[in-house]
Amino acid sequence: CVDDLELVPIDPNLDTADKVYTSEEKFEQGLAKIYAGFAVSGQTGPDGEGDLGGFDEGHSQYWRGYFVLQQLPTDETVNGWADGNLPKISQVNWGANNEFIRSFYYRALYQVSLANEFIRQANNNAQEDWNGVPQMVAEARFLRALSYWHALDLFGNRIPFVDENSPIGSTLPEPAGENVRGPELFNFIESELLEITGEQGDSQNILPDHSNAMVGQASKGAAWMLLGKLYLNHAVYLGQENDEYYQQAKVFVDKVINEGGFSLVDAEDVSPNDSAYNTPYEYLFLADNYRCNNEIIFSINFDGDNSKTWGGTPYILNASIGGEMIPSDYGTSEAWGGNRTTAKLVSKFDNSDLRAMWFTEGQSLDIAQLDQFTQGYAVTKYKNITREGGFGSNGGNSAFVDINAPVFRLADAYLMAAEIDLRLNGSVSSASQNYIAALRDRAGVGMPGTIDLDFILDERARELYWECHRRTDLVRFGKFSGGDYVWPFKGGAVNGTSVDAKFDLMPIPFTDITANPKLEQNPDY
């Protein structure tokens, strides 16, 4: 009877690794988990069997966590929910024990671990004639690079580094690099992306072209875009500016624009049957925005039936509804009354700008109290409504929505192209001029007198607000910390005040500093 102690799981949903990866289809499911790691928070949906322990599943969902860290501490968004230390995010006053920083840190590195495990299993268990597997590995490598980039951008170069060669469980991961601003993680992300796009080396793991990719699947365009972002922000990551990297950024942004097969969603896409909405910009954030895959280079997909979560776009939408807003107008049953925007963003728009989507009835423009939803304009950019005016798959009757979260859009590439021109040459090329004209035209506003870096930063806010770019942009422009540029509640003051430069980087959570003595805290935390 001592033999009874040797067990195999009897649960139909549980199996050991050697029994799992028995077909190509199983690898598709393993890969789907890495994608799903950006969309749902566990194996049950919306909660239950959570991926991370010790956190509320909604809080710790990837895209919600990223939204909180990229949007809430900026001029684009405020939230004063009494959820632990959440108000401290909008006030740019956080410490190493802030649970929102902690949950995203673990979420990003969890994605890295998932990708590592997938690559490991593919190397060990895939049979040679399973032809789809090498490309799947390329996708896993892309998703790993994306999470590493998020982590590098938020936490710097000293975060733990693990890849498919790292053992599970038994050793302490080494920090990626010695200095908080340094080349190691940057170089890893760069070489991974160069390899899986076929730019460097002779890897079998090559991403598909956009024309062969499904919506939600990473294509070469997504990797080029990420390369462009990595190079554009290099001065932040490496600690010094180097024109060569701007040149490189230009190369890959141009590839996105010229070779990616993308185009802006524009007036031609507006069908006469589309009764509800007739601005092409608005299409990009609707329940059926998968149809915008000509402009959306890469998205995280959400679905009211099949990918239920309290995070992601369900969070972005539901938290943006409150006051006198009618939830069903936005295709949801819920109004969580949390996120809204500040006068600082609102004032950047001309009256005629079609991208300014506010709900103002009963809402004041100025904010005296962080926790009052009716203070600050509500944002109506995301809607769980189809172009035809129908609801998403939830029928408007639940919190779970179908809106895909755009991660990279062609419009962003256009703005990057112009910015690179300015940084390299001090002026924009005619091509970039045209890109901006296209965006301005779609928005129903004319061209500005001058195109300089200040204009670019503002235009990025106008075009890309609430798409999780803002903190990165403000840091790159040197306007996130310090007192040059302030907005309501920055530093805790109603009208905003200067904050310490340390806030340009988030702290490494104290829990990991303790668990892994090889790590070092970021400066001044």
Next chain:
Amino acid sequence: AQEITVTGTVTDADNGEPLPGVTVVIKGTQQGAITQPDGTYSVQAPEEAVLAFSFIGYKTSEVAIDGQNVINVGLRPDVLGLEEVVVIGYGVSKKKDLTGSVQTVSADDFNQGSITSPQQLMNGKVAGVQITDGGGAPGSGTTIRIRGGSSLSASNDPLIIIDGVPIDNEDVSGMRNPLNVVNPNDIETFTVLKDASATAIYGSRASNGVILITTKKGKTGELKIDYTGKMSVHQPTEMVDVVDAGQYREMLGKFFPENTNLMGDASTDWQDEIYETAISTDHNIAFSGTVKDALPFRASVGYNNSNGILKKSSMERVTAALNLNPSFFGDHLRINTSLKGMSIKNNFSNEDAIGDAIAMDPTQPIKADEYDRFGGYYAWTNASGNPNNIAPQNAVARINQRTDLSMVQRFVGNFQADYKFHFLPELRANLNVGMDYSKSEDDGGVQTPANAAWDTEAFLRGGAYSHYAQEKRNELLDFYLQYTKPLDDIDSRIDVMGGYSWQHFWRNNEDEAYFNEADSEGSFVRDPYNLTKTENYLVSFFGRLNYVFKEKYFLTFTLRNDGSSRFSEENRWGLFPSMALAWNISDEAFLEQSSAVSNLKLRLGYGVTGQQNIGSDYGYFGTYRTGQPTAQYVYYNPQSGNYVKIPVTTLRPEGYDKNLKWEETTTYNVGLDYGFMNDRIYGSLDVYLRKTEDLLNEIPVPAGANLTNQLFTNVGNLENKGFEISLNTIPYESNDFTWELGANFTYNENEITKLTQVDDPNYLGVQHGGISGGTGNNIKIHQVGQPAGSFFVYEQVYDADGRPLEGVYVDQNEDGQINESDLYVAGSASPKYIIGLNTSLRYKNWDLSVSGRANLDMYVYNNMASNGAFYNKLQVNGNFLNNIHSDIYNTGFYDPNYFSDYYVQNASFFRLDNVTLGYNVNDLLNSGLKIRVYGSVDNVLVVSEYDGIDPEISDGIDNNMYPRPRTYMMGVNVSF
């Protein structure tokens, strides 16, 4: 030697009454006599022999004849029952032979009153044992802690063994209290094994103490019938102190005049509407006797119908028990068969109504004409006219519009054969085969009707229903050999036991939920069908050696080797030794004749126990978990412009710790059992230290190192130290009047001494303890140097008048900012001192008993006030209104201050648990009929500084508790 005739009278030493039926034996022989009805006896015995007088309930007395012809003896009542046999792990022991810290509570001492679950019988009776029920719901579950918890994340529940079957003490679906399988009326004794020298024989499951329950057995003799009947009336007492409609109108008018249009015209006391006075009944009948002089049996049937004070909440339970204990071959083979079955029907009502009754605006009506589509019940709606799901819901509708019934069957049975070898009577073999089986399911689905506004999603989808089912099967096989031998040559006795045990635990859970109407993609699913199945095994070898020298010096040594399927081959087996010494000081010559010191025994114990109940059965090896259809990833195929949706199921690699192993607790115990003044004062005193190492805890693992961020792993140490005193006295005793008084006192200090692999003084700890209000807010922490589960909050600053200054906290690290680095530890929910008190008075046929308990130096987080008392809660976004907790008058807060230590409140309390008055008729009209009629009051009184409705909350977070009612009960016991 010359034989002489010895005669005399045996009497009760206390009152001089003659004692009939006393056994008088010539020591060292089988010869002797039995006293007559007048207490006299006569025996032929050698003149230098010793006579031993023994009688149940009295202390044995030995007298040397020394040539005397008349020997009169006064026997002292054996208050301590030292000759009584108590059950211990794998066997029995005489009380006087015990070496460990073992305490027994038997039927005579049970708590009285309206008792539905076994734990209530012994609450407050045993030093070191804290029992907290989960609130006032009928048949509610309890939390039992013996000497504080020894673990952080693994289970802290004691092992409970009923008639030799370790029972599954974990939650059973559809049942509020897993122990409800035993009818309290069938229980004969509780034996609590507290220190490791007593529990270590149970090895890996014994770290939190062991409670052995034995049920009543048949006795040789005539058929005896016992009937007990009770009727109870439960009355709600305390309500959460919220403002009334008048106060509310004034407050809203003052702070949010622009929102007064949202108010209604009613004055509703929502709490009043959901509670009611409830009536419960309980009937039990038991038959016991012997069939054909050969088959002793006891059979009982019990029916309990309990109603809760929350409307609709109820429990209907039928229990049946059968014990057969025949013996064969001249007592060489004894069989014990014990079968217990239970069928229960619960109505859970809807406990969410408790929170809503507190939060709902008192100016709104319960029902109004314009709410027909919600079944007439008032509901907050949003701008689209649909129910607002983040507003408080109509508490009355919650109860009336929901059906949540369950049906549970459970069976615990075992067959035990004990064989004394014919050729070697000193050797016994014991085989025990048992099973604990339960099956539960919802009774007709948990139903939400289409017009239920309080479940918005269901309302919009034509209503909803869910199903669940659970099956659990635990099997057991024990076998042991025991060899008992007196070694007269060296004035010693030995008792050696060795055995083997095999246990299998198997569980199966299913659940699913559906809407009544499909969504736009044709799906009815709310929660997809989910099946989880798991099992684990435990295989053990164990042994015990008892050695007694001169009947005064006792040594016990036990050893258990446990193998668990929950750990890898390298860590699978755990060895759990224990040793104990006892010295019966009062049997030494210098005290033997003393009546001032009638009993004195010193005990020293040491032992190691384990904990393997870690939640996961497969925590040590890598597995992949398939995701549900609601957690897929969705792609769209853009080819040909159709964008076909392609959902893909996911496969997730699970985190694991291949080095997972036992948690080990080492206990040191020094105890003293005492009896003074002929045992008019008796009790015991124990001092202990318990150190848990390799603490199983869910801790953050280095990011990137595993496939999760937190793992169950062995890290950290924890210490419990304390002492326990129990004291029982009989201050007055005579024929007509007896007064007994009992008290027990416990001091326990719990401290985490290590939490991380690497020592890091800056490590904060693990936050946990979710509260209501906001999302993901945790109020407690496990921190080194502090008791487990301490409150972790900001230190409130007060103004000159003692009012808290909103948002002003002490800057603990003096960095000029108030953020999470300024949280500090402010008290623990575990009491440092526990006191139990009980007294009984008997005058002729009347008896009166009173029992109470006090827990001191403990804190409760008042979540009702922290989440209810701030002005900005009056209205939310101009959409709906909330009622306000009256604590607002003390604080005047505008915003929630969840993390203020203002809400960590002193919750020391004294509770008068029960007062019972009874009248007994012992032999009605010489018919042999015994009748007892009694009345009692439960939960008579609570004395506490705590502001909330009840300070006694097991996790220390006061949040929408089902209030404990006051219960008035009338009962009758009849036996003949």
